[in-house]
Structures are given as structure tokens and as C-alpha cells.
Amino acid sequence: MRVFDHVVDLVGDTPLVALTPTLEQTRAPLLGKVEYLSPGGSVKDRVALAMVAAAEESGALRPGGTIIEPTSGNTGVGLALVAARRGYSCVFTMPDKISEEKRSVLRAYGAQVVICPTAVAPDDPRSYYQVARRLVRETPDGWSPDQYSNPHNPAAHEATTGPEIWRDTDGRITHFVAGIGTGGTISGVGRYLKGVSDGAVQIVGADPQGSVYSGGTGRPYLVEGVGEDIWPATYDRTVVDRVEAVSDRESFLMTRELARRCGLLLGGSGGLAVVAGLRVARELGPDGLVVVLLPDSGRGYLSKIFNDDWMYEYGFLEPPQTGPTVADAL
Ligand code: PMP
Numbered sequence: 001m002r003v004f005d006h007v008v009d010l011v012g013d014t015p016l017v018a019l020t021p022t023l024e025q026t027r028a029p030l031l032g033k034v035e036y037l038s039p040g041g042s043v044k045d046r047v048a049l050a051m052v053a054a055a056e057e058s059g060a061l062r063p064g065g066t067i068i069e070p071t072s073g074n075t076g077v078g079l080a081l082v083a084a085r086r087g088y089s090c091v092f093t094m095p096d097k098i099s100e101e102k103r104s105v106l107r108a109y110g111a112q113v114v115i116c117p118t119a120v121a122p123d124d125p126r127s128y129y130q131v132a133r134r135l136v137r138e139t140p141d142g143w144s145p146d147q148y149s150n151p152h153n154p155a156a157h158e159a160t161t162g163p164e165i166w167r168d169t170d171g172r173i174t175h176f177v178a179g180i181g182t183g184g185t186i187s188g189v190g191r192y193l194k195g196v197s198d199g200a201v202q203i204v205g206a207d208p209q210g211s212v213y214s215g216g217t218g219r220p221y222l223v224e225g226v227g228e229d230i231w232p233a234t235y236d237r238t239v240v241d242r243v244e245a246v247s248d249r250e251s252f253l254m255t256r257e258l259a260r261r262c263g264l265l266l267g268g269s270g271g272l273a274v275v276a277g278l279r280v281a282r283e284l285g286p287d288g289l290v291v292v293l294l295p296d297s298g299r300g301y302l303s304k305i306f307n308d309d310w311m312y313e314y315g316f317l318e319p320p321q322t323g324p325t326v327a328d329a330l
Contacts, residue, residue, distance in 0.1 A: 007039040008085040012046050012160045014038060016168050016291065019274065022262050026281040028174070028288030032264065032274070033165060036297035040077040043161075043295045047184055048078030050156030051145040052086065065141035066091060070132040072098040072106075073225060074296055075147050080109035091135055093128040102300065148182050148232040157188025165189065165291050166196055173197075174284070177204045177277040178293040179226035179269040180213045180243075183235025185293055190239035205243035206276035206292075214245035222248045222304075222314070223268040225295060244276035249316045251275060252305050255298065259306070265298035268305055 004010060016031045023030070035043035055061035065088055067079050072094035083090045090111035094103070095118035103113050114135070116128040124130065136142045147153050165173060176193055178186045190203035210219030211227030218229025248268075255271030258264045277292035284290070304310050311317040 006085050008045075008049065008081055010039050011049050012038065013164060016165070017262070017264070019258075019262060019277075019292070020281065023257070023274070024278060024282075026278070026284075027286045028281045028284035028290055030274075030277050030281040030290045030292060031169070032262075032270075032277075032292050032294045033161070034264065035293065035295050036266065040074070040081045041297050041299070042074035042077065043185060043293065044074035045078040045081065046156045046160055047147060047153045048075060048082045048145075050152045050159070051147070051150050052079070052082045052088075054152040054155075055143055055145070056086075061088070061143045062141050063087065065089075065143055066139050068093075068132055068135050068139065068142050068144050069147070070094065070128045071147075072102050073300075075145075076106050076111065077109060079145065080106060080111045084110055091132075091139075093132040093135070095128050099303075101303075105300075147184070148234055150234065153182055153184035153234045154188035154191070154236065157185050158192045159188075161185065161293070162189040162192025162196075166193065169289060169291065171197070172289045173201055173291050174288045175202045175204060175280050175290045176293075177206055177244075177273055177280060177290060179206045179273045179295065180211075180235065180240075181226045181228070181269075182232050183213075185295070187234060187236035187239060189293070191236065194239055202241045202280075203239050204276060204280055205240050206273040207243050207245055208251070208272065209245045209247050211245075214243045216245070223251050223272050224301075225267065226269045226272060244279055246272045246275045248314070252311065252316050255301075255305050259298060264294065266294050267296040267298055267301055270294040270296070270298075271305075 019032050020026050020030045038045040068091045070093045076092045080090050093114045096115050097118040116131050120127050136144045193201040207214035208221035208223045208227040210216040210221045251268050251272035254275050273292045281290045312319045
């Protein structure tokens with residue numbers, strides 16, 4: 001029988017799927033690494049697993065302890081899955097602007113969710129960052145992974161994501177493209193691929209227009225999970241050769257295209273990365289091979305990117321012209 005003890009044993013080892021020529025005919029192939037096939041539905045499962053394992057080893061997380069983190073998204077799901085497997089409790093703090101759906105997912109996995117006011121400064125004691133800090137201090141055996149400074153975040157990608165890509169392309173990859181949030185993915189994968197190829201593989205960041213990684217000042221954008229207004233410790237700029245700025249409009253239109261044409265229902269950061277990946281692939285000849293990382297599923301964005309009214313509201317799509325109706329003719 002082929003049986004896994006727990007769904008956590010299925011984290012990682014995600015497949016590469018060809019995006020070209022379905023999306024566009026390019027001379028260099030563009031391949032997507034589909035991270036939503038991980039059990040928690042995102043690339044963050046790998047990071048959660050690595051951070052928890054390292055904390056167990058160092059003694060920072062003790063049996064029966066409580067994992068506390070300010071997160072509303074994919075990292076929370078990954079941590080909750082790993083916690084269920086290893087017998088920890090989870091408490092996540094998040095601002096009250098986060099949708100009911102996202103709170104419900106984390107509660108469904110058994111986590112406790114603490115809602116904090118959005119309209120306060122990050123250093124206000126009521127903010128979700130500060131509430132998480134206070135809870136860590138007040139909870140016996142409380143531990144916070146802190147994904148923005150934890151070296152095991154990039155290390156997880158250096159140990160798993162990078163080697164999988166090298167193996168599955170038979171060492172033929174020439175360019176790796178990924179969005180940058182904490183920077184864990186691009187830094188870890190970049191470090192591995194640079195090392196194994198003697199610096200030959202080019203590492204390309206995909207960044208929302210306005211974010212600091214592509215020279216912005218933190219101007220707001222709507223793509224979720226990528227871009228920052230600060231430089232996190234987990235981002236290693238020395239391995240990144242180039243950063244492409246991509247607009248919300250391009251990201252969301254591509255995200256919708258990928259669902260229709262390739263059957264890949266992705267979050268907006270996947271669409272953003274594919275826009276940058278295609279720019280790179282178009283520049284290359286048949287010896288090029290571009291791999292783009294697709295971080296999560298579009299299921300969490302049905303009321304936004306995949307909702308026409310929402311797209312009209314922000315001007316990303318033109319509403320259909322309404323012609324004369326049957327009622328007008330009567
Ligand atoms: N896309 C999504 C949807 C994410 O949740 C994240 C993680 N913040 C990323 C991309 C970027 O990954 P990283 O933090 O490794 O840079």
C-alpha cells in the first residue's frame with residue numbers, strides 16, 4: 001500500500017508545468033513551479049515546517065508549546081498544519097480588515113485568531129504586531145517564528161525548492177523568476193542555483209510597482225503577499241541579478257488568463273511572476289530555460305481578481321457596453 005502517515009509528509013516536491021506555448025510562443029520555454037499543490041495550498045508550508053523543526057531542535061519550542069505569529073495568510077495555514085501534526089497550539093493575530101474567509105480558514109485548522117484594530121500605528125500596543133509580542137511574553141512556552149527575520153525561511157528554499165528545480169530541469173535552467181515578499185523564496189532558491197551552476201543561473205525578482213525592491217517608496221498596490229515598504233533581513237540582495245516591476249493591472253489580467261488558458265487557478269502574485277517570466281523568456285533563444293515560482297491558489301481571491309465587478313471598480317477591466325434591451329424596444 002502507498003500511504004502517508006500525515007498530510008504534512010506531502011509538503012514540497014511540487015511539479016513543473018509548461019506555460020509556453022499555451023500562453024505564448026517563445027523560443028525559450030517558460031515553466032511554472034506549482035506550489036498550490038502543497039497540502040496547505042502554498043509555498044509557505046515548506047517554510048513553516050523548517051522553522052518549527054529548527055525551533056524544536058534549538059529548544060525554543062517545547063512539547064505542548066504555543067506558536068504565536070502576526071499573520072493572516074499562507075504562513076498561518078502552514079504553521080497550523082505543522083502544529084496539528086506535532087501537538088502545538090497556534091494563536092494568530094491579524095488586523096480587522098482581513099476578510100471573514102481568511103479568519104475562518106485558520107480557525108478551521110484549529111488555530112485561535114485574535115482580531116486587532118487596523119487603524120493604529122504598528123508600534124501602538126493594540127496593533128496586531130504588538131499584541132503578538134505581548135502574547136509571546138505572557139504565554140508559557142510561547143514561541144514566535146518571525147518569518148521576516150528567521151534564517152530558516154530562506155534556508156527551507158535552499159534545502160528543498162532550489163534542488164527540486166535543478167533536478168527536474170536536469171540542470172538546464174538558465175533563469176529563475178519569483179515574487180519577493182519576505183524574500184525567503186528568491187534568496188534561498190537563488191543561493192542554491194547560483195552555487196550549483198557556478199553563478200550561471202540568473203535570478204530575477206518580480207515586484208509590484210511601488211514596492212521598495214524595484215525602487216519604489218511603498219506606494220500602495222493590490223497584489224497580495226509580495227512587495228514591501230521595508231527591507232526584511234530574510235532578503236539577500238546579493239543573489240538577485242535583476243528586479244522587474246509589474247503593475248496590478250498586468251498581474252491580475254495575467255492571473256485570469258492563466259486560469260482560462262492553462263487551467264492554473266493562481267493568486268495574483270503568481271500572475272505577477274508570470275508577467276516578469278514572460279518578459280525574460282521573450283529575450284532568450286532556444287538555449288534559455290525559465291522557471292517561475294507560482295506561490296498559491298486563486299481560491300483565496302475569488303471575490304477580488306476573479307470577480308468582474310471588483311475588476312471594473314478598480315479599472316482593470318472595461319465594463320461591457322449595455323446596448324438597447326428587449327424592454328427598451330417594447
Ligand atoms: N506570494 C504569496 C501569495 C505569498 O503569501 C508570499 C509570502 N509572503 C509570497 C508570494 C512571497 O514569498 P516570500 O515571502 O518567500 O518572498
